[in-house]
Amino acid sequence: MNFxxxxxxxxxxxxxxxFCLKEVAPIAAEIxxxxxxxxxxxxxxxxxxxxxxxxxxxxxxxxxxxxxxxxACEELAKHCATTSVMVSAHSSLCCWPISExxxxxxxxxxxxxxxxxxxxxxxxxxxxxxxxxxQGQQTIxxxxxxxxxxxxxxxxxxxxxxxxxxxxIAVTDNVLDKRGRPTKLCSAFxxxxxxxxxxxxxxxxxxxxxxxxxxxxxxxxxxxxxDRMLGVRGKGFQLAMATLDGGRIGIxxxxxxxxxxxxxxxxxxxxxxxxxxxxxxxxxxxxFKLADMATKLRCARFLIYSAAELKEQHVPYxxxxxxxxxxxxxxxxxxxxxxxxxxxxxxxxxxxxVERAYRDAKITTIYEGTNEIQRVVIASHIIGKMPKESGxxxxxxxxxxxxxxxxxxxxxxxxxxxxEKVDTLVAALKKDxxxxxxxxxxxxxxxxxxxxxxxxxxxxxxxxxxxxxxxxKAAGAxxxxxxxxxxxxxxxxxxxxxxMSGQKFTGNLYIACxxxxxxxxxxxxxxxxxxxxxxxxxxxxxxxxxxxxxxGDVAEILPLLAAxxxxxxxxxxxxxxxxxxxxxxxxxxxxxxxxxxxxxxEYVPELGDEDSEIAPGTLFEQLPAEWVxxxxxxxxxxxxxx
Numbered sequence: 001m002n003f004x005x006x007x008x009x010x011x012x013x014x015x016x017x018x019f020c021l022k023e024v025a026p027i028a029a030e031i032x033x034x035x036x037x038x039x040x041x042x043x044x045x046x047x048x049x050x051x052x053x054x055x056x057x058x059x060x061x062x063x064x065x066x067x068x069x070x071x072a073c074e075e076l077a078k079h080c081a082t083t084s085v086m087v088s089a090h091s092s093l094c095c096w097p098i099s100e101x102x103x104x105x106x107x108x109x110x111x112x113x114x115x116x117x118x119x120x121x122x123x124x125x126x127x128x129x130x131x132x133x134x135q136g137q138q139t140i141x142x143x144x145x146x147x148x149x150x151x152x153x154x155x156x157x158x159x160x161x162x163x164x165x166x167x168x169i170a171v172t173d174n175v176l177d178k179r180g181r182p183t184k185l186c187s188a189f190x191x192x193x194x195x196x197x198x199x200x201x202x203x204x205x206x207x208x209x210x211x212x213x214x215x216x217x218x219x220x221x222x223x224x225x226x227d228r229m230l231g232v233r234g235k236g237f238q239l240a241m242a243t244l245d246g247g248r249i250g251i252x253x254x255x256x257x258x259x260x261x262x263x264x265x266x267x268x269x270x271x272x273x274x275x276x277x278x279x280x281x282x283x284x285x286x287x288f289k290l291a292d293m294a295t296k297l298r299c300a301r302f303l304i305y306s307a308a309e310l311k312e313q314h315v316p317y318x319x320x321x322x323x324x325x326x327x328x329x330x331x332x333x334x335x336x337x338x339x340x341x342x343x344x345x346x347x348x349x350x351x352x353x354v355e356r357a358y359r360d361a362k363i364t365t366i367y368e369g370t371n372e373i374q375r376v377v378i379a380s381h382i383i384g385k386m387p388k389e390s391g392x393x394x395x396x397x398x399x400x401x402x403x404x405x406x407x408x409x410x411x412x413x414x415x416x417x418x419x420e421k422v423d424t425l426v427a428a429l430k431k432d433x434x435x436x437x438x439x440x441x442x443x444x445x446x447x448x449x450x451x452x453x454x455x456x457x458x459x460x461x462x463x464x465x466x467x468x469x470x471x472x473k474a475a476g477a478x479x480x481x482x483x484x485x486x487x488x489x490x491x492x493x494x495x496x497x498x499x500m501s502g503q504k505f506t507g508n509l510y511i512a513c514x515x516x517x518x519x520x521x522x523x524x525x526x527x528x529x530x531x532x533x534x535x536x537x538x539x540x541x542x543x544x545x546x547x548x549x550x551x552g553d554v555a556e557i558l559p560l561l562a563a564x565x566x567x568x569x570x571x572x573x574x575x576x577x578x579x580x581x582x583x584x585x586x587x588x589x590x591x592x593x594x595x596x597x598x599x600x601x602e603y604v605p606e607l608g609d610e611d612s613e614i615a616p617g618t619l620f621e622q623l624p625a626e627w628v629x630x631x632x633x634x635x636x637x638x639x640x641x642x
Contacts, residue, residue: 005067005068005071008064009064009065009067009068009071012053012062012064012068012072013068013071013072013075015048016048016050016072016075016076017075019044019045019048020075020076020078020079020080021079023041023044024038024041024076024079024080024083025079025080027041027080028079028080028082028083028353028356029351029353029356031080031082031083031210031211032082032210032211032356033210033350033351034211035203035205035210035211036211037082037086037161037162037211037212037213038080038082038083038086038211039162041080041083041086042086042117042120042162043117045083045087045117046116046117046118047117049061049062050062050072050087050117051087051090051091051114051115051116051117051120052091052095052114052115052116052117053068053069053072053091054066054068054069054091055091055095055099055111055115059099059107059111059112059115060111060112060113060114060115060116061115065312066308066311066312067305067308067309067312069091069250070249070250070253070304070305070308071253072087073087073088073250073253073254073257074253074254074256074257074260074304075257076257077253077254077255077256077257077258077261078257078258078260078261078264079261080211081208081209081254081257081258081356081357081360081361082209082210082211082212082360083211084253084254084257085158085209085212085251085254086120086158086159086212088247088250088251088253088254089121089122089123089158089159089247090114090120090121090122090159090163091121091250092243092246092247092249092250093121093122093123093158093167093243093244093247094114094121094122094123094163094165094166094167095111095114095115095121096243096246096247097123097167097188097230097231097239097242097243098110098111098114098167098190098230099111100242101188101230101231101239102190102230102231103227105227106190106227106228106230110165110190113164114165119163119164119165120159120162120163120164120165121159121163121164121165121166121167122157122158122159122160122163122165122166122167123157123158123166123167123243123247124154124157124160124166124167124168124169124191124217125154125169125240125244126154126155126156126157127139127152127153127154127155128153128155128518128519128541129519137169137170137171137184137186137237138152138171139151139152139153139154139168139169139170139171139219140152140170140171140172141170141171141172141187141189142172143172143226144223146225146226147223147224147225147226148189148223148224148225148226148228148229149197149221149222149223150168150170150189150191150197150198150219150221150222150223150224151219151220151221151222151539152170152219152539153216153217153218153219153516153518153541154168154216154217155216155217155518155519156204156214156367157214157215157216157217158212158213158214158367159212159213160200160213160214160215160216160217161200161203161213161215162213163193163213164192164193165190165191165192165193166190166191166192166193166217167188167189167190167191167230167243168188168189168190168191168217168219169186169187169188169189169236169237169239169240170186170187170189170219170236171184171185171186172185172186172187172233172234172236173185173187173233173234174612174613176626176628182612182628182630182633185233185234185236185237186234186236186237186240187229187230187231187232187233187234187235187236188229188230188231188235188236188239188240189224189228189229189230190224190228190230191222191224191228192224195222195223195224196222196223197219197220197221197222197223198217198218198219198220198222199217199218199220200215200216200217200218201215201216201217201218201484201518202215202216202483202484202487202488203215205487206363207359207362207363208356208359208360208361208362208363209360209363216518218516220537220539220540221537221539244368244369245317245318245321245322246311246321247368248321248322248324248325248368248369248374249304249307249308249311249317249321249324249325250368251325251329251364251367251368252300252303252304252307252321252324252325252327252328252329252364253304253308253328254364255300255325255328255329255331255332255361255364256297256300256301256304256328256332258332258336258357258360258361258364259293259296259297259300259328259331259332259335259336259357259361260297261353261357262335262336262339262340262353262354262357262358262361263290263293263294263297263335263339265339265343265353265354265357266290266293266338266339266342266343266354267281267290269342269343270286270290270342280342286342289338289341289342290342292338293334293335293338293339296331296334296335297331297335299327299331300324300327300328300331300332303320303323303324303327303328304324304328306320306324307320307321307323307324318377318381319377319378319381319382322369322374322375322377322378322381323374323378325364325368325369325371325374326371326374326375326378328364329361329364329365329371330365330371332361332364332365333361333362333365335361336354336357336358336360336361337358339354339357339358340354340355340358403544403545404519404522404523404526404545405522405525405526405528405531405545405546406526406581408531408545408546408547409547409548410543410544410546410547410549411428411547411548411549412538412543412546412548412549412550412551413425413548413549413550413551414538414551418552418556418557418560419560421550421552421557422550422557422560422561422564423564425532425548425550425561426561426564426565428548429509429530429532429548432530432579433579434508434509434530436474436475436476436565436567437476437567437570437571438476438570438571438572438573438574439451439473439475439476439477439570439571439572439573440476440477440478440572440573441478442469442472442473442477442478442479443478443479444478445478445495445503446478446480446495446496446498446502446503446504446505447503447504447505447506449477449478449480449505449507450477450507450508450509450573450576451475451476451477451478451507451508451509451510451511452472452477452478452479452480452498452505452507452509452510452511453468453471453472453475453477453478453479453480453511453513454468454479454480454481454482454498454510454511454512454513454515455468455479455480455481455482455485455491455492455513455514455515456481456482456484456485456512456513456514456515456516456521456535457482457484457485457489457514457515457516458513458514458515458516458535458536458537458554459485459491459513459514459554460514460554460555462489462491464554464555465491465492467513467554467555467558467559467562468513468558470558470559470562471511471513471558471561471562471565473562473566473570474561474562474563474564474565474566474567475509475511475562475565476570476573477509477511479492479496480492480496480497480498480503480505481496481497481498482497482498482499482515482518482521483497483499483501483502483520483521485497486502498510498521498524498525499518499520499521499523499524500519500520500521500523500524501520502524503524504524504525504527505524505525505527505528506527506528506578507528507529507576507578508528508529508530508576508578508579509528509529509530509532510525510528510530510531510532511532511534512525512531512532512533512534512535512542512546513534513554513558514534514535514554515533515535515540515542516535516537516540516541516542517533517540517541517542517543517544517545518541519541522541522542522545529578529579529580529581530547530548530579530581531545531546531547531548532546532547532548532549532550533545533546533548533549533550534549534550534552534554534557534558534561535549535551535554536551536552536553536554537551538551547581588606589605589606590605590606590617590619591605591619591620591621592605592619592620592641592642593605593620593641593642594620594639594640594641594642595639595640595641595642596629596631596632596634596638596639597634597638597639597640601629601630601631601632602642603620603623603639605617605618605619605620609627609630612627612630614627620639623636
């Protein structure tokens with residue numbers, strides 16, 4: 001295979017090459033430095049027909065081949081990886097599933113505006129607890145009358161800050177598989193930026209592709225019409241995997257373009273750089289490097305374009321796309337490293353193209369499935385499906401993941417008047433041993449603070465920080481925040497934000513005000529003795545990771561809580577004594593307990609089985625016959641009375 005382009009295709013790629021030299025390359029360094037999304041380039045590419053290059057003209061596309069699209073991704077990546085991934089995520093991950101699985105009405109409404117570039121698209125699969133393990137989805141969609149209601153979040157979503165249309169994967173059904181194990185079924189949905197209950201979080205600060213808008217998607221009772229389901233109900237995971245198969249070819253071409261650009265820069269530099277009286281390209285060590293780089297690039301190109309041709313011909317290409325993505329991204333790291341080595345010290349300087357290429361290349365080994373996963377995919381095609389182990393040597397059904405902050409009391413106050421909920425919370429805290437007649441300065445360093453009152457984006461306008469400050473004084477606590485409040489909103493200094501990459505709180509009392517509970521934040525408070533959450537979104541992850549929670553508006557709850565805790569002037573708090581974490585109270589027994597004969601799991605009637613929708617208070621005898629152990633999937637008749 002030579003992968004020749006016909007004259008029309010070559011003309012398009014030549015036009016794109018000229019465009020990249022004039023419009024893309026000159027601003028690439030600035031985009032990287034300022035983390036600016038190249039919005040103007042998006043619109044110019046749209047005018048050129050590049051945002052739907054591989055889709056038919058009748059739906060707004062350019063009507064070119066898929067191989068030409070891959071060539072375009074490579075060309076863009078040579079000059080600016082940010083721009084390349086913007087086009088790739090839009091075309092491969094948003095346009096394609098609508099084109100392949102959408103109804104005629106969905107195609108008419110979305111595909112024409114996406115392919116023309118009027119709208120930008122994105123794809124939402126990854127979650128805090130579902131990265132490589134994509135089946136660990138926690139975002140749910142419940143059917144209600146005339147709509148679907150989505151709750152949950154997605155992270156690391158490319159184009160999120162500017163996209164108009166999102167393909168989102170969410171859990172719609174909980175069923176039993178053929179072996180009787182609880183299984184989640186996912187479905188795909190089309191979400192519009194303006195849908196109520198949908199919001200986009202802050203842009204991530206990344207090592208490479210810094211201009212790419214990579215954000216969190218947040219769904220808080222997000223309501224979308226029923227006709228927005230994409231494809232067949234319960235087949236969303238299969239749709240996502242099929243989408244990623246094609247997306248991987250796009251990422252492979254991005255990796256190839258990054259590496260090709262670095263190689264060409266290094267080759268040119270090696271001919272100009274004189275050492276020991278001759279160009280360094282004539283030094284054997286450098287010439288051999290260049291030879292190896294060129295060989296790797298050619299191998300990657302053959303893998304990528306052969307996979308693209310298979311997709312073009314509607315021939316199975318899952319293994320080939322995985323090979324292309326894995327190999328191209330692996331050699332992209334090697335080639336950019338060698339290119340930087342050829343440049344020497346000057347290549348290490350900010351603003352150099354090879355330095356940017358070196359940083360950009362790394363992400364290609366991670367997104368669209370890590371290269372470790374690509375090897376799993378390749379191996380599965382080579383080896384085939386192996387027979388399951390017999391007897392007791394097989395793997396047990398996985399436990400549901402524990403809360404990030406560990407076992408918590410999770411006493412959440414949802415019902416009743418605001419004052420009643422506040423009174424209940426204060427009584428519980430005092431019973432646990434908290435003395436609010438003493439306090440610490442507001443500016444106490446977070447790692448040294450016994451108590452912290454922390455603000456999240458849910459606090460709203462900056463003036464509402466007064467509510468947090470008043471509560472902190474009343475509680476005798478220091479002030480903290482989530483990362484966006486300090487970094488993006490700049491309500492507090494950076495040394496006040498709490499999280500995995502910020503300050504770690506290990507004291508006794510943490511009160512989270514308007515904090516949803518992103519994984520990054522929760523890992524920064526996992527060692528707190530007691531966590532209190534106040535948030536109007538009852539589905540916020542923070543409520544699964546706290547001891548006490550109030551579902552309510554911070555503007556209403558915080559003044560009431562401050563008044564309830566205010567004891568006048570605080571006495572200086574004595575040196576902190578670490579309090580033991582409150583243990584969840586044992587519920588009053590209402591029936592016999594039964595233990596699984598397979599793994600020892602104990603069914604507690606007072607707690608039920610939330611994941612299987614077994615309500616608390618359900619006796620073992622009342623469990624459906626098809627119910628199985630939530631930890632190892634043993635049948636109900638394998639349980640023994642304790």
